[in-house]
Amino acid sequence: MAVATSASKWPTTWFNTFTTKSRLFTVNADKAVCDAWQLPKSAPVNAVPKAPVYVVGGDHDPTTPARTAGPAARAIPGARFETFPGSHAVFLTSACARKHIAEFVEAPGGVPPKPCEPDPGRPPTLRLADTHVTGAPYRISQAPWLAVPFALFALVSLVQLGAGALRGRSVTAFAGLAGVAFAGLTGQAVYGMASRNETALAVGVPASVGGPYTWIAVASAVLSVAALFHARRWPHIVAAVAGAGFLVWWFTWFL
Structure with missing residues (x-):
């Protein structure tokens, strides 16, 4: 998840291209939108955002794993990247993630908060x-x-x-x-x-x-x-x- 998003240093592939019949509903939904809007294939552009960017993710996220979200965030100048225990959409399952997101929205240029402390009462993370x-x-x-x-x-x-x-x-x-x-x-x-x-x-x-x-x-x-x-x-x-x-x-x- 990115609180503010933009493209930066994308790989040399075409945008608006999707694998057919993906197992992930998010891919199929994106494809449906591009098809409905009749968006053409487009070449990647090395855009640099001016807005502060904060990217968060779950350490066991199967759809946007930290191993790909991290490099994408680091390719954006000044972007902040943080992982939380959990799977996809950690803002729904982690109170600490919601707190950090709210603090970033309130003060994007503020001092990054301390890492979340382990929650002994939290159920085991899904890997x-x-x-x-x-x-x-x-x-x-x-x-x-x-x-x-x-x-x-x-x-x-x-x-x-x-x-x-x-x-x-x-x-x-x-x-x-x-x-x-x-x-x-x-x-x-x-x-x-x-x-x-x-x-x-x-x-x-x-x-x-x-x-x-x-x-x-x-x-x-x-x-x-x-x-x-x-x-x-x-x-x-x-x-x-x-x-x-x-x-x-x-x-x-x-x-």
């Missing part, structure tokens, strides 16, 4: 390695219906678990158990991340969701297909189709 970068959670927060495949998979798994257990169909029961376990673990992990850092879901989900938990969902879908081959009845067809469809949605859109 970049803890995050699987994807813009899907943010998009779901804007349009909850996009999460229908997840809800449908969880519902079908619950029905499989109950029906399989009552009728003694072990493969169906284990398929449902795996699906319910995946939904529960994923929900718990996402809730835990949101509790630790309310802005983290804007850039991704816990790494465990994109890793080991995903393979539990794969196991559920495979068992559903196995149950279908054992008894080709419409409930098994529905479960197999729901599992396969969910995995397509999960791997191609969510992750």
Whole structure:
């Protein structure tokens, strides 16, 4: 985040160019603005700002990490750069960051404040390695219906678990158990991340969701297909189709 911004010593690349279908909603939003305004490609210009510049960032920010924000700030004459414990948008999660920003706005040329002291009551910082970068959670927060495949998979798994257990169909029961376990673990992990850092879901989900938990969902879908081959009845067809469809949605859109 930069309280005052300008360009300075940009790399020799073209502006207004974006990778297609980025996992970060911020990149897609910027691209949408440039497309809507029909902004042409432009060459970089070594502009030097006259306004004081204060750049802040989280030490574990996956979108604008300190390793890139720091050099950008130092390329601006007289700019001040400071990192705070946290992920993206530290002004929302760090009281010390908000205090320093307010002091800079009030007196841009004042003496830089002392570094923030560690907060013993603060939850552990989310590291970049803890995050699987994807813009899907943010998009779901804007349009909850996009999460229908997840809800449908969880519902079908619950029905499989109950029906399989009552009728003694072990493969169906284990398929449902795996699906319910995946939904529960994923929900718990996402809730835990949101509790630790309310802005983290804007850039991704816990790494465990994109890793080991995903393979539990794969196991559920495979068992559903196995149950279908054992008894080709419409409930098994529905479960197999729901599992396969969910995995397509999960791997191609969510992750």
